[in-house]
Amino acid sequence: MVLEKKNLLSIKDLKKEEIQYVLELAESFREVSTRDIKKIPTLRGRTIVNLFIEPSTRTRTSFELAAKRLSADVVNISAKGSSLVKGESLKDTAKTIEALGADAVIIRHSSAGAAIFFAENVKCKVINAGDGAHEHPTQALLDLYTIKEKLGRINDLNVGIIGDIAHSRVARSNISVLNKMGAKVTLIAPPTLIPVKIEAMGAEVAYDFDRVIGKFDVIYMLRIQTERQNESLFPSIREYAKLFGLNLERLKKAKKDVLIMHPGPMNRGIEISSEVADIPQTVAAEQVTNGLGIRMAVLYLLLGGGAVGEVAV
Amino acid sequence: MVLEKKNLLSIKDLKKEEIQYVLELAESFREVSTRDIKKIPTLRGRTIVNLFIEPSTRTRTSFELAAKRLSADVVNISAKGSSLVKGESLKDTAKTIEALGADAVIIRHSSAGAAIFFAENVKCKVINAGDGAHEHPTQALLDLYTIKEKLGRINDLNVGIIGDIAHSRVARSNISVLNKMGAKVTLIAPPTLIPVKIEAMGAEVAYDFDRVIGKFDVIYMLRIQTERQNESLFPSIREYAKLFGLNLERLKKAKKDVLIMHPGPMNRGIEISSEVADIPQTVAAEQVTNGLGIRMAVLYLLLGGGAVGEVAV
């Protein structure tokens, strides 16, 4: 299967069948990472640029390892101390990276739309690794993979996403993909952290976590940016943790085998208590592992093409 | 052909025939970067250290990719947070990197002469990737390559270099190599940005861009360091742009097919207008692409030796 779009800028770029295909492919690729020799020659001699204008060690490392396990050459560029990035427009950075012969650019940027703008200026493939509060499509894919792996399906599941919905690209990409695959999404947060007209995306909104927690098959806790407190978006960390944090006490009201997810890094004691973070139902580490498989699959599909049977895994 | 000098510290290290040979070799290597598998085994198992004591993502990335496409192992060392660099003399840094078994060190440093000093303290090969306002030989080579590729020759061409000549290693290396290859160089800038006795390098000086622009085959715009404004080296950014910036209006006075070059990163709206930056005559992106070929050629010649026929490209 060849993807219809040449880039992965938004989770909306993928059709339902394409998403299912990415998940299948990720399954094969995830197996590579369990071998002693975690490496296949698929993308040997390809150049992949990790352009992290907003820093994210976690995502950068995941993409870097995905590329290396496919035998590609990876170059990391971060904004810090970068004369490339500092002194020029994003357009010129795009032109420069294209001129260096990059086959794919993985871009992380603090501004919504940056990945789309970047892609408009280059012929090579572009993967959005998070642009402002806009999108983070590979995160949505790895979350989908994890839910399907753990619960066997996506369709008709009740998923609660709790936290700073207004500023979260993870929330935005997840709502989009979960809806597309047939899950029902409920967003839970203080009103100040819920964007206006979010219901248009097909999600319900609730303000009282305790009242709705019982219906979820999946509870997805977002990382709270503690600096938002200074913007007066929520009263205090302690108040937030009390009303919206997931602790053992609150968990008693949830379904017994509810799946608990978190994109990391976790603020233990804020959105998730340390006890809940460590129970087997919390699959944050599995999400990380699955992210590698998903990113290998996406890189393979964008750069290598071909059908599953053709993958020399 | 084997280069006479073991290092590339100054463009003056290369004889005319050697320069021609580097350009020929770059042509072969540039082709490697157009393949799907952008990689040849020439320098497999060699260790190349990118020592960027002054940061430059653009140049570092270019050398890193050049080395990787030759299959060398590359280690990046930047001054930021470097206990290696911070706490010791450049001599000891040199001794340490030599002791780690580096085959070649690519050094970028804010002080003129740093590359020469470094090379005096190690047995391995050293490439100057820019030392203060002194030299940047691979930039001069890639510019030469670009001119020859676009205009078919260097000899007798009229080249105008516009900008902060006084603080520019790019200008210095380019004047030197263009003279050697038979071009005529004119330097254009406010008097405060022209170093004393620069005519001794074999270049003419002009202060009125509009009066001389008509004679050039190549217009080379240097990046203006906007912080120089505070040093009172030029009155204001707006004034500078008006008198020395290249815009469509001014370009009308130039030869119709004049080649426009810029080493990047560009300050759109200052030394070059956004419109001029985007016309096909402006070959900034081609310069970047050619830089990779030049750097592969230089690494190959310093580390691999041998004649063109011997290159397993």
Place this chain on the structure above:
Amino acid sequence: MVLEKKNLLSIKDLKKEEIQYVLELAESFREVSTRDIKKIPTLRGRTIVNLFIEPSTRTRTSFELAAKRLSADVVNISAKGSSLVKGESLKDTAKTIEALGADAVIIRHSSAGAAIFFAENVKCKVINAGDGAHEHPTQALLDLYTIKEKLGRINDLNVGIIGDIAHSRVARSNISVLNKMGAKVTLIAPPTLIPVKIEAMGAEVAYDFDRVIGKFDVIYMLRIQTERQNESLFPSIREYAKLFGLNLERLKKAKKDVLIMHPGPMNRGIEISSEVADIPQTVAAEQVTNGLGIRMAVLYLLLGGGAVGEVAV
């Protein structure tokens, strides 16, 4: 031979025979670094993470090259700008890196005990590359290797370690391993830089360098952290250099062929004079070279296993 412990967290993790075996193996691996193709396929496809939460270019580069020469894939993570490290507990960082499929993690941290804590939270192998004032086992091994190579034995040698013993993991690991291998260690420093009860580790203490210098086969100069001056741990840099620095004048009182060592980076003019730093008896550069061999040996033993005869060097 297989090491008894799965990690290298403290030099005490290694039995005497294991230490001797590491030194033998390092001899073979050091030879690899003298080849044109400095690379063997031993750890191809293994993932090694360089987790430097406290920066150290010197040690990071040494481990990175060691891993690359064994053909492993290396990912560097530094604390600077790391959302991985910044926003989460060390436990979660450990879980994340494990989830990425790391085979080994090399950890440098400013807190004593960090490497042990990290290792308790992961199944993969962990190498302590320095944790606070606690331990730096590969430094002790490379120092041991260097002494044995230069003087032919360790047993019964008189070793003086001079400098900030109280805050030095290098001192602590070296005292431990030198004692185990039969050397006699004397520590020399102002009383404020000698920790209480250090004699329990099996070392003698002296405060007058000149009085004891004559008995040493090895003089090991520690790097002085000049910022300690502000903590009033010693009167002034000049005073320290006068009483405890190694200069040509003081060296006259030492044995003629005494071996002079320094872990780097050197403060020329403080703990060691520039003249002494440059005489052939001072083997700081050899220590760096030997460090690579030691680190290749340690990575091989932890990740590859097997006996010397089995090493495809």
